[in-house]
Amino acid sequence: MTLSATSLVNRSLELVSPPSTYTRLDTLIQDPDSAIDDFASVINTDPALATRLLKIVNSPFYGFPSQINTISRAITIIGTRELNHLVLATSVLNTFSGIPSTLINMDSFWRHSLACAMTARQLANTCGQRGTERLFTAGLLHNIGSLVMYQSLPELAREAINSARFGHETIFEAEQRIIGFDHSEVGEALALAWRLPESLVDTIRHHHCPAEAKIAALDVAIVHVADIMVSAVPFGHAGDAHVPPLDPNAWQLLGLDLNIVPQILTQISLQLDSLTATMLKT
Amino acid sequence: MDQQQTESHEERLERFCHADLQQPLIKLLFEFQLPVSNNTPDD
Numbered sequence: 042m043t044l045s046a047t048s049l050v051n052r053s054l055e056l057v058s059p060p061s062t063y064t065r066l067d068t069l070i071q072d073p074d075s076a077i078d079d080f081a082s083v084i085n086t087d088p089a090l091a092t093r094l095l096k097i098v099n100s101p102f103y104g105f106p107s108q109i110n111t112i113s114r115a116i117t118i119i120g121t122r123e124l125n126h127l128v129l130a131t132s133v134l135n136t137f138s139g140i141p142s143t144l145i146n147m148d149s150f151w152r153h154s155l156a157c158a159m160t161a162r163q164l165a166n167t168c169g170q171r172g173t174e175r176l177f178t179a180g181l182l183h184n185i186g187s188l189v190m191y192q193s194l195p196e197l198a199r200e201a202i203n204s205a206r207f208g209h210e211t212i213f214e215a216e217q218r219i220i221g222f223d224h225s226e227v228g229e230a231l232a233l234a235w236r237l238p239e240s241l242v243d244t245i246r247h248h249h250c251p252a253e254a255k256i257a258a259l260d261v262a263i264v265h266v267a268d269i270m271v272s273a274v275p276f277g278h279a280g281d282a283h284v285p286p287l288d289p290n291a292w293q294l295l296g297l298d299l300n301i302v303p304q305i306l307t308q309i310s311l312q313l314d315s316l317t318a319t320m321l322k323t
Numbered sequence: 324m325d326q327q328q329t330e331s332h333e334e335r336l337e338r339f340c341h342a343d344l345q346q347p348l349i350k351l352l353f354e355f356q357l358p359v360s361n362n363t364p365d366d
Contacts, residue, residue, distance in 0.1 A: 209340070211341050266348075269342070269348075269349075269352070270352060273339070273342075273349075273352035273353070273355065274352075274355070274357060275338075282338060283338055283339075283340060283341050284338060284339045284341060284342045284349075284352070285341060285342070286341045286342055286343065287342060287343065287346055287348060287349055289346055289348075292346075292348050299347060299348060299351055302348065302351055302352070302355070303351075303355055306355065306357065307357060307358065310357050310358075
């Protein structure tokens with residue numbers, strides 16, 4: 042049987058189960074009778090997650106004027122949907138294990154992903170978007186398909202990485218040629234299996250080809266640009282250190298002045314280390 | 324790696340080989356340097 046992105050994800054689901062707290066909170070969000078205490082109770086059943094969430098919302102990156110000491114207070118200030126995006130982002134950081142360090146430096150992978158998350162959120166804020174935590178999560182998860190490949194197809198993934206590193210093709214072209222599908226297709230299959238929001242599925246699937254976005258063109262464009270910005274600096278990398286090609290229409294869609302780019306990257310460089318330490322360590 | 328301070332022009336060109344340096348955003352990113360004090364070793 043030919044391996045597809047979907048069959049790879051289906052056989053990997055035992056290793057990468059859906060983030061349970063996120064799923065429970067998502068169910069509560071759909072329930073009109075749910076109250077803030079219900080959300081707080083679910084999050085507080087996982088003290089490590091609750092502690093990390095409070096550290097994140099109190100970090101300089103969020104810049105709230107006063108200390109947020111409880112999950113209930115965080116929900117009141119940030120909102121249930123927004124906080125659940127952070128729950129998803131925080132939970133996924135701990136989902137993947139057993140990836141050979143000879144294949145990918147995971148610190149570098151998450152550094153790239155976190156920088157992309159921060160940049161995407163910052164670009165979205167600058168574009169005047171509301172509810173920008175979804176962009177943070179989208180930036181963090183845009184390469185999540187790569188982790189499934191690294192975990193379940195390490196030798197083929199290594200061949201693709203080496204080909205992209207020493208050859209003249211992008212990582213997604215190398216994956217397509219060697220494996221038959223690329224990390225964005227695997228990411229899409231995983232996001233669908235986890236029942237993540239459609240806009241997030243669209244962003245993960247099309248972050249290298251924003252012109253093909255189906256329902257969230259601006260979100261996809263923002264993550265596409267953020268990925269290129271942080272690859273250029275670079276802040277870590279996700280396996281391939283090259284700067285991906287830019288779709289200029291994606292940058293135009295953002296409607297921003299070029300002058301904002303150095304400002305955002307400089308700001309991210311000042312906040313990245315502390316947010317990385319907060320999110321990656323208990 | 325966050326290695327701007329040690330990256331040669333040729334290495335940077337190689338890293339940008341898939342990008343079009345004629346595009347204004349890419350040109351800006353190619354020329355952009357973080358303030359040295361903000362660079363931290365990565366990997």
